[in-house]
Amino acid sequence: MSNKEINEFVEKLNAGLELAEKRMLQEKSLRGESVVVYTEEKGIQHIPASKIVASNVIFQN
Numbered sequence: 001m002s003n004k005e006i007n008e009f010v011e012k013l014n015a016g017l018e019l020a021e022k023r024m025l026q027e028k029s030l031r032g033e034s035v036v037v038y039t040e041e042k043g044i045q046h047i048p049a050s051k052i053v054a055s056n057v058i059f060q061n
Contacts, residue, residue: 022059029053 028049
């Protein structure tokens with residue numbers, strides 16, 4: 001594979017993962033479910049999916 005082919009593959013993979021994450025968050029939001037998130041500062045947290053969708057434009061619509 002050339003570098004161009006690798007870059008195209010990575011872009012398609014990232015687009016697919018982003019779409020899957022968006023759909024998962026939207027579905028969880030509709031069902032009133034939470035998502036488990038880990039950050040260095042706050043550790044493990046359970047955050048309502050609706051809050052994540054509402055605060056990130058990329059997950060809306």
